[in-house]
Amino acid sequence: MLWLVRSAIVALYPSGGALPGAADCGLDGFLRRFRREAPALVWLGVVLGALVFHFSAFFTVFVPLPAFLLPAGLRDRHASRIASTNVYLARQGIFLVKLAAGLCWGADAEVRRRLALPPLPADPGTWRTS
Amino acid sequence: MRHVAFRAAGEGPLDGDFDFVVVGSGAGGASAAVTLARGGASVAVVEAGPWRDPSDYPSSAYGGMRDLMDDFGSQVAVGRALWPIVQARVVGGTTVINSAICVRTPGDIFAQWEAQHGLTGLEAPVRAAQERLERELSAEEAPEASRGRSNLLAKAGADGLGWSDSHYMVRYVKRCAGAGQCLQGCRGGQKQSLNLTFVPEVLSRGGTVLSCAPVERLVLDGRRAAGVRGRFVHPASRAKGASFFLRAKRAVVVAASATHSPVLLLRSGLKLPALGEFFRAHPGTGVFGNYDSPVDMNVGTTQGWASMAFRQAPGLKLETLAIPPELVASRLAGGGRELMERLTRYRHFAMWVHAVRAESTGTVKPSLFGRPVVRYTLDRPDMERFRQGMLLVARQHFAAGARSVIPGITGLPYELTADQLPLMESAPLDPRRYVAILSHLFGGCVMGRDEKTSVTDARGRVHGVQGLVVADASVIPTNLGVNPQHTIMGLAQVFAQALLDEGAPARPVPAGTVA
Ligand SMILES: Cc1cc2nc3c(=O)[nH]c(=O)nc-3n(C[C@H](O)[C@H](O)[C@H](O)COP(=O)(O)OP(=O)(O)OC[C@H]3O[C@@H](n4cnc5c(N)ncnc54)[C@H](O)[C@@H]3O)c2cc1C
Ligand code: SF4
Numbered sequence A: 001m002l003w004l005v006r007s008a009i010v011a012l013y014p015s016g017g018a019l020p021g022a023a024d025c026g027l028d029g030f031l032r033r034f035r036r037e038a039p040a041l042v043w044l045g046v047v048l049g050a051l052v053f054h055f056s057a058f059f060t061v062f063v064p065l066p067a068f069l070l071p072a073g074l075r076d077r078h079a080s081r082i083a084s085t086n087v088y089l090a091r092q093g094i095f096l097v098k099l100a101a102g103l104c105w106g107a108d109a110e111v112r113r114r115l116a117l118p119p120l121p122a123d124p125g126t127w128r129t130s
Numbered sequence B: 001m002r003h004v005a006f007r008a009a010g011e012g013p014l015d016g017d018f019d020f021v022v023v024g025s026g027a028g029g030a031s032a033a034v035t036l037a038r039g040g041a042s043v044a045v046v047e048a049g050p051w052r053d054p055s056d057y058p059s060s061a062y063g064g065m066r067d068l069m070d071d072f073g074s075q076v077a078v079g080r081a082l083w084p085i086v087q088a089r090v091v092g093g094t095t096v097i098n099s100a101i102c103v104r105t106p107g108d109i110f111a112q113w114e115a116q117h118g119l120t121g122l123e124a125p126v127r128a129a130q131e132r133l134e135r136e137l138s139a140e141e142a143p144e145a146s147r148g149r150s151n152l153l154a155k156a157g158a159d160g161l162g163w164s165d166s167h168y169m170v171r172y173v174k175r176c177a178g179a180g181q182c183l184q185g186c187r188g189g190q191k192q193s194l195n196l197t198f199v200p201e202v203l204s205r206g207g208t209v210l211s212c213a214p215v216e217r218l219v220l221d222g223r224r225a226a227g228v229r230g231r232f233v234h235p236a237s238r239a240k241g242a243s244f245f246l247r248a249k250r251a252v253v254v255a256a257s258a259t260h261s262p263v264l265l266l267r268s269g270l271k272l273p274a275l276g277e278f279f280r281a282h283p284g285t286g287v288f289g290n291y292d293s294p295v296d297m298n299v300g301t302t303q304g305w306a307s308m309a310f311r312q313a314p315g316l317k318l319e320t321l322a323i324p325p326e327l328v329a330s331r332l333a334g335g336g337r338e339l340m341e342r343l344t345r346y347r348h349f350a351m352w353v354h355a356v357r358a359e360s361t362g363t364v365k366p367s368l369f370g371r372p373v374v375r376y377t378l379d380r381p382d383m384e385r386f387r388q389g390m391l392l393v394a395r396q397h398f399a400a401g402a403r404s405v406i407p408g409i410t411g412l413p414y415e416l417t418a419d420q421l422p423l424m425e426s427a428p429l430d431p432r433r434y435v436a437i438l439s440h441l442f443g444g445c446v447m448g449r450d451e452k453t454s455v456t457d458a459r460g461r462v463h464g465v466q467g468l469v470v471a472d473a474s475v476i477p478t479n480l481g482v483n484p485q486h487t488i489m490g491l492a493q494v495f496a497q498a499l500l501d502e503g504a505p506a507r508p509v510p511a512g513t514v515a
Helices: A002-012 A027-037 A038-056 A072-081 A088-105 A108-113 B028-040 B061-068 B107-117 B125-134 B148-160 B198-204 B260-267 B324-331 B337-343 B380-399 B419-427 B487-503
Strands: B002-004 B014-023 B045-048 B074-077 B083-084 B139-141 B170-172 B208-210 B214-221 B224-234 B242-254 B280-290 B306-308 B318-319 B350-358 B365-366 B372-373 B404-405 B436-441 B468-470
Touching: A002 A027, A002 A072, A002 A088, A027 A038, A027 A088, A027 B083, A038 A072, A038 A088, A072 B337, A088 B324, B014 B028, B014 B061, B014 B208, B014 B224, B028 B045, B028 B198, B028 B242, B028 B487, B045 B198, B045 B242, B061 B324, B083 B337, B083 B436, B107 B242, B125 B139, B125 B487, B139 B306, B139 B487, B148 B306, B148 B350, B148 B380, B198 B208, B198 B350, B198 B380, B214 B242, B242 B260, B260 B365, B260 B372, B280 B380, B318 B380, B324 B436, B350 B380, B380 B404, B380 B419
Parallel strands: B002 B208, B014 B045, B014 B242, B045 B208, B074 B372, B242 B468
Antiparallel strands: B074 B083, B139 B170, B214 B224, B224 B242, B280 B350, B280 B404, B280 B436, B306 B318, B318 B350, B365 B372
16 A cells, blocks of 8 residues: 555656655655554545545546556646546545645755755654653 | 643553643633632643643644644545644644734624623623733734745735735734744744643642543533543553543533534533534635745744735635645645646745635534534635635735736636636635635534523533533634634633632632642
């Protein structure tokens, strides 16, 4: 499942442009942390979103293949179309995948440098114990 | 002085006796608790979330969701569309993640409460409480040096359009440094959230605070609230810990928020016809302006400018809001190379938002697992207001010099120039086409005189139950059309004072007797 989510994210936030893509932003570590720390229902939503992403290419680019088997150009067109689909629940599923990925991408030091933002210190994850 | 954080199951159950037990430490709970503690009563505050100080605050949006928000920020209102509900679960409640905007309750609201709900005698004491709160929590206008370009542009746009109100906001912030991080907690400690102010004061006055301690049920002794029961939950592993039982000699004050308070009362077996009904909100959304030169909206006060010009008609509040790149990424439409291209414009975006004074009502009821389920859909007039608000914000962007706006309405072009605004005017009113958020919530335990249509009286006392008061957003019976925390805090302090006044004179008690 992790692989499925990862490949949907990489297609939605591809590398190779002016900004780093999700794959350049420590995505694997982030996803492991996300799966461990997020409530089960949130993770389930992201997995369902990734499934929608991969198994809807027939409706966007009219090719009966999962998105991970599409050639790069076609997969990119699919990513653009499915993220703006008129089917509400499908769009919500993709939104969840984009949200999870955005949390990783937007916190990356190099992305932030390009956006003229200072790097983020690590989240301490601490609380008062007494 | 006693703060009990998580307590493991092996350490055995915890119980204690207090004059008052306050459930929740947010805007309502902490304000009520500090009033009770100042009155010399013994007070225990029981909070579901952990106590985090500024040095514990996360810096990333992910950390904010994990460490500060209720349920990872994943709660949604279920209706025609699924719109997220944002609240905190931490000592200090939503005041930790809010923008600290402080607006007095408008006079017309008290008049409306009196005329429609029979609520009298609230205006003068709430006003007095609000004046005191403003002094104690350092209500200040966003300082000039930290306003940031997005707020300055918003002011210029509104002034250019000749709006009757356009102002820099007053917030509970001491010398704001303009770090633009309010939503993840103010790490500089400038924001006077209640985990830094009233909750420590309760402790220093001999009160007790239980954190990581969600209350599961109120304990009722016939028609009297006798205390609360629950189990500690570890803030990282979510493992259940020891159970606790706190007895309240005088009253239990429930202030767990507009979603959790009605559900806690329902879970505890209370049966009142209006319990969980009349849920309301100020749904809101943002419109990005796309400017030629960088705006850098995350430099400067998170929310520094507002207009009340449209509060009465059509029923809107307009504000600025800075959101970090983590959230902009998912907020922009599209995916793939097209999305990455859009994100390169991030520095040029300014996000301004509206909050709709919606009249639609919904319900809050417990799920099978006891969690709040909110059912809520905006009716057509509210959706018209919603769209109209977006249009006003778009016009404001153009008046401030934006080259285009990004409305985020599915079915419309990604970006609109000024001459394309008619497309927005005629956008469909289906809520599923809009990205909205609910952050100002009301109702579920509304105040009123009639027991059939309300849950509490004008002092938050639950009808037909002795020693049970609700003191948070859930008692508010109407929308406000302004940011609600000042109203919630004012009401909570008035309710707490009424509790002190009605009982036997409180003895100054050094501390609760926690076993
Ligand atoms: C992002 C954001 C920005 C906002 N900005 C502003 C602003 O600038 N100005 C403004 O006026 N308003 C603002 N608001 C709204 C305002 O913060 C809330 O209306 C207000 O905090 C609600 O107060 P409350 O006491 O009802 O609930 P909360 O402040 O949410 O407090 C409820 C507390 O109860 C706890 N709790 C819940 N269930 C239990 C349980 N079973 N046992 C024990 N504890 C429990 C919760 O963990 C929480 O700490 C904002 C809201 C959000 C989400
Ligand atoms: S804008 Fe920054 S400094 Fe000002 S209150 Fe918010 S987080 Fe604190």
